[in-house]
Amino acid sequence: MPETNPGLSIGQVAERTGLSVHALRFYEREGVLVAPVRRGPGGRRVYSDRDVEWLHLCVNLRASGMPLPAIRQYADLVRRGAGNEEHLLTLLRQHQGEVTAQIEQLTESLDIVTHKISSYTEQLAEGATGPIMCTAPQSS
Amino acid sequence: MPETNPGLSIGQVAERTGLSVHALRFYEREGVLVAPVRRGPGGRRVYSDRDVEWLHLCVNLRASGMPLPAIRQYADLVRRGAGNEEHLLTLLRQHQGEVTAQIEQLTESLDIVTHKISSYTEQLAEGATGPIMCTAPQSS
DNA sequence: GCTTGATCTAGAGTCGGCTCTAGCTCGTAG
DNA sequence: CTACGAGCTAGAGCCGACTCTAGATCAAGC
Numbered sequence: 001m002p003e004t005n006p007g008l009s010i011g012q013v014a015e016r017t018g019l020s021v022h023a024l025r026f027y028e029r030e031g032v033l034v035a036p037v038r039r040g041p042g043g044r045r046v047y048s049d050r051d052v053e054w055l056h057l058c059v060n061l062r063a064s065g066m067p068l069p070a071i072r073q074y075a076d077l078v079r080r081g082a083g084n085e086e087h088l089l090t091l092l093r094q095h096q097g098e099v100t101a102q103i104e105q106l107t108e109s110l111d112i113v114t115h116k117i118s119s120y121t122e123q124l125a126e127g128a129t130g131p132i133m134c135t136a137p138q139s140s
Numbered sequence: 141m142p143e144t145n146p147g148l149s150i151g152q153v154a155e156r157t158g159l160s161v162h163a164l165r166f167y168e169r170e171g172v173l174v175a176p177v178r179r180g181p182g183g184r185r186v187y188s189d190r191d192v193e194w195l196h197l198c199v200n201l202r203a204s205g206m207p208l209p210a211i212r213q214y215a216d217l218v219r220r221g222a223g224n225e226e227h228l229l230t231l232l233r234q235h236q237g238e239v240t241a242q243i244e245q246l247t248e249s250l251d252i253v254t255h256k257i258s259s260y261t262e263q264l265a266e267g268a269t270g271p272i273m274c275t276a277p278q279s280s
Numbered sequence: 281g282c283t284t285g286a287t288c289t290a291g292a293g294t295c296g297g298c299t300c301t302a303g304c305t306c307g308t309a310g
Numbered sequence: 311c312t313a314c315g316a317g318c319t320a321g322a323g324c325c326g327a328c329t330c331t332a333g334a335t336c337a338a339g340c
Contacts, residue, residue: 011286021287022329030327042336044287057252064249068327085264092257099250103243109204110239112197117232124225151316161317162299170297182306184317208297281340288335293328300323306316 007038007046017055024055031072032058034079064099147178147186157195164195171212172198174219204239 014021024045028037034054040046047055054075061071074091077084154161164185168177174194180186187195194215201211214231217224 009286010288020329023327025288026328042287043289044336060249060252062327064246064253085260089257089260089264092253092260096250096253096257099246099253103246103250106204106239106243106246109200110236110243112200113204113232113236113239117229117236120225120229120232124229149316150318160299163297165318166298182317183319184306202297283340284338286336289333291331293330295328296326298324301321303319305318307314309314310312 005049007040007048008052010045010047013047013052013055016052017059019055019059027055027058027068030068032068032075034075061095064095065102066095066098070095145189147180147188148192150185150187153187153192153195156192157199159195159199167195167198167208170208172208172215174215201235204235205242206235206238210235 008016010021010024013019014024017024019027027033028045033051037045037047037051058071061074062068070091074088077088077091148156150161150164153159154164157164159167167173168185173191177185177187177191198211201214202208210231214228217228217231
């Protein structure tokens with residue numbers, strides 16, 4: 001493959017990652033990036049494809065609830081290079097577990113909501129007789 | 141069924157809902173409860189079973205990402221009584237959609253993490269030859 | 281030459297959701 | 311009678327993750 005990109009500006013990266021330019025600078029300050037972004041003339045950031053790829057990963061991790069400090073930790077390990085694979089795997093497996101748990105929790109909540117919806121729907125169908133409730137119309 | 145409970149103190153409710161007493165008072169101030177909690181002698185809160193049931197629902201909604209203002213809105217509708225079933229259903233269906241979307245997003249993220257885990261694991265198994273990466277060892 | 285728009289830095293502000301503090305009142309146990 | 315623990319209110323504080331502001335720089339187009 002040829003050189004895919006000569007480097008992207010912060011604005012372009014914002015577009016393709018969905019992060020704001022503010023967030024991009026913020027992430028860099030926070031050490032979420034594996035390395036500080038290369039600078040072009042005038043001190044402007046020039047993102048490599050690799051940076052963008054990493055940012056996409058970060059977006060995914062954030063979307064699945066990984067806090068920034070954990071992502072920074074991950075980045076630290078990658079930055080330090082070989083010899084940390086075990087640790088990296090540990091982090092990833094932990095997150096995997098957390099995401100799985102989240103999905104379970106959400107599935108459970110979804111169930112409850114779905115039940116509530118069908119009981120309301122039934123009530124409406126049966127003609128609007130009887131009080132609305134289903135849960136707690138008023139305290140005592 | 142007989143009167144199951146003569147009313148619970150805030151501490152007891154905290155125990156059974158998993159919310160802190162602070163959070164319970166906070167929720168009440170925020171109008172998340174359908175009605176302000178009954179007060180016993182000395183102005184202390186006395187929670188009915190219904191209150192507790194409602195709080196359990198709130199905990200579930202929060203756990204599935206519903207913001208407090210939305211829960212308050214829901215509570216408002218319940219409080220206002222009959223004639224708002226449609227609106228209530230709209231709220232619930234919307235949340236249902238959001239939770240479903242969340243689950244999809246998480247499932248996707250889980251996939252990515254799982255892939256990353258297997259590729260790291262493979263690398264480790266193949267003997268520690270080659271660089272760690274997988275994504276972005278360093279910028280440019 | 282001048283304006284426009286994107287970028288830069290440092291640092292302040294915002295928002296949601298609690299959490300904690302201070303200072304007071306109860307009810308019960310010793 | 312006093313000490314404790316639980317509760318009360320009003321309001322301040324905190325944390326995470328951004329978001330925004332001010333004031334400066336720079337490249338490109340008119």
